[in-house]
Amino acid sequence: MAAPRIIVVGGGLAGLSAVIKIAEAGGTVDLFSIVPVKRSHSVCAQGGINAAKNLKGEGDTTWQHFDDSVYGGDFLANQTLVKEMCEAAPGIIDLLDRMGVPFNRTPEGLLDFRRFGGTLYNRTAFAGATTGQQLLYALDEQVRRHESEGKVRKFEGWEFLSAVIDSKGQARGIVAMNLRTMELKAFPAGAVILATGGIGAIFGKSTNSVVCTGSAQSAVFQQGVYYANGEFIQVHPTAIPGEDKLRLMSESARGEGGRVWVPRKPDDKRPGRQIPEAERFYFLEEWYPKYGNLVPRDIATRAIHKVVYEEGLGINGSPMVYLDLTHIDRATLDRKLGGILEIYEKFVGEDPRDVPMKIFPGMHYTMGGLWVDNNQMTNIPGVYAIGECDYQYHGANRLGANSLLSCIFAGFRAGPHALKYTQDLTAAEGDGGQAAELARQAELNKKLMANPGTENPFKLWRELGEAMTEHVTVIRYNKNLKKADEKIVELLERYKNVNLADRSQWANTSFAFTRQLYNMLELARVIVQGAILRDESRGAHYKPDFPERNDEKFLKTTKASFTGEPAGPRFEYEEVDTQYIKPRLRRYDVAH
């Protein structure tokens, strides 16, 4: 008998990587995605992908990449996996190159590499400043090839609602909703790989795409999967503040020589260009002479926060700083950073080749995610998680250009493992729980559609985002975190009174959003309560009341499980795999 089908949910880099490996090994895949996979959020990644290819004569090694990543993550990453990822990275770059990714080249025709944060080596391969787009397209093209050969079926425009779990606690498929017909359907599978990305929408405005709600992760969390290290949220130092989203200005701008500064005089009214060198405060270069503008993101973000909110500096009274590229020649900028300069130009209306960009930190990435073992399988057998929705590669802070790598590496690992798992799987009893799960979801939909409330879901969402951004990002105080938790509890209560302005059964996007909103609220509590419990400062998690890292108590993975009780999730802690590199003090202001 042929092995059962495998379902992959999410068509970003991680999901597509898993699909390719399964199809290549002779398995059959159903690929589910809310959006056409070519429009997935990976498309937004800009700066590049790390691999210690050592093509610049610097003596870079995969061990150095491993050490930089573990140190950058403040020792919370599971080292065996990170080590393997860094060792696999050069081969992954070669593969992407063979697939046709138009990486920038050196005059000799080799791959070019640039600097990124948290390392002193030129380790980042890049395709202009749209590397994520180029990588996503390359994988999308390979999947299209497998699709045309009948190995992959795509279900674009279907939203994952829940896993189907049988009486023995094993995954047997999913329930999904067709976003046009609003039809609910159960899809059988031997394994389910979640590759559902980030959770930016929980913070209202972020650098993430609209679909990055964390809804799928939250759904399986509520079905019993552990959620790990939820409190570790990366706030990217350089984003363009906006009404609808915070648009990322890639770290590669600094990798290519971009400098961050702020006028020394708080009330300086002159345009940036007219402020003389002596009156500019290059605070990152001054405070971190060795790494300068390329300190890791958590450090840069806190530094910007400090100059703006503690030292009262900014741009003409606004909480922003300059990211300056104007000293670099236009041809180089166009060749290496064209994509992001175009974004700044289009959305701000100024040419960053001529004037320094105005930027501010913005929520960007979750280091935490669904708990998985070394094969990417969660605690529910047959449910896997890969990509941003898993947790184990980036510890307490992710280094730039490691995310594209971890997505592909995790997909390459989960795909073959899931295939093996399904080949060994015994047949389900009865329908494996499909009918029951379908009925549960149908009931939820019916109830929500008929809910006679008054609360607008988009307004509830805004309030969630404001509370999370204010209390749960750069600087965290227990008092404020508790306020945020109370706010979420209030919103969960008001959610019961939610009103759908649209009750139609055709392409009802606000209905789908309202379902996601509930899941966002549940997941928000995991983030907030995890932060409350972790009384230390580590990587992106910073508490002024507990400014030091506390390895004795907190060199541990946070594991949250769903209880359904009013008090929220239950927490436990697990040892971190630190077998290769002994934790040492993390400091970027002096050499380490």
Place this chain on the structure above:
Amino acid sequence: MATKTVQFEIKRQANPDAPAVWERFELEWRPGMNVTTALMEIAANPVTADGRQTTPVTYESNCLEEVCGSCAMRINGKARMACSSLIDDLEQPIRLEPLSKFPLVRDLQVDRSVLFENLKAVKAWVPIDGTYDLGSGPRMLPQDQEESYPLSRCISCTCCMEVCPQFNEATGFVGAATIAQVKLFNNHPTGKVLKAERLQALSGDGGIQECGYAQNCVEACPKQLPLTNAISDVGRDVIVQKVRDLLRK
């Protein structure tokens, strides 16, 4: 001070069979506001300018920074991306309509899957032997990378197809986006192994000869892809291929 407002007229259609109606909205102006911000604002307060309760507008969007290709629509009659359409640059009332050349789903959402089918038909991929470790890829001069890269930035928004007079049911024309991808893969050192097949796929009905050189595509492309260059290069290659195939018969 009176609040500055923004006027919208949005074409609504509940489903493909329902009649289309126009609704007017008046929103508070905000600095840096774009069309997607306005649509989000309407979702949070779905009330028309004359005070009537309505439904949030259905439209596609995702990245909001003009790289995912989702939010293409007709804005004041012009096919473009909603996210990068800043309110201050638009004449009011701002009229939003769905793209007209694709099957309507609802309101501003249409079904553009034809493009992805076209990409399948022309085998828009590099046929690698496998994903196992086979060493480094082919060397490539920076000049060649710089020629390929712009073509590889196509976001599949379909604006080029919307504005093309030849892209319609009568011709079955594949459109500029697909032709540009043929050039991209035919130029790749490994991708060119499928060059003949791709050119043959473009030589029949609906193929490259349907192009009428109106050049609307290159003007509408939000990413400034060199579409007309690609069409003329691929057009020449298709003719060469046809001659070759003829001689071989």
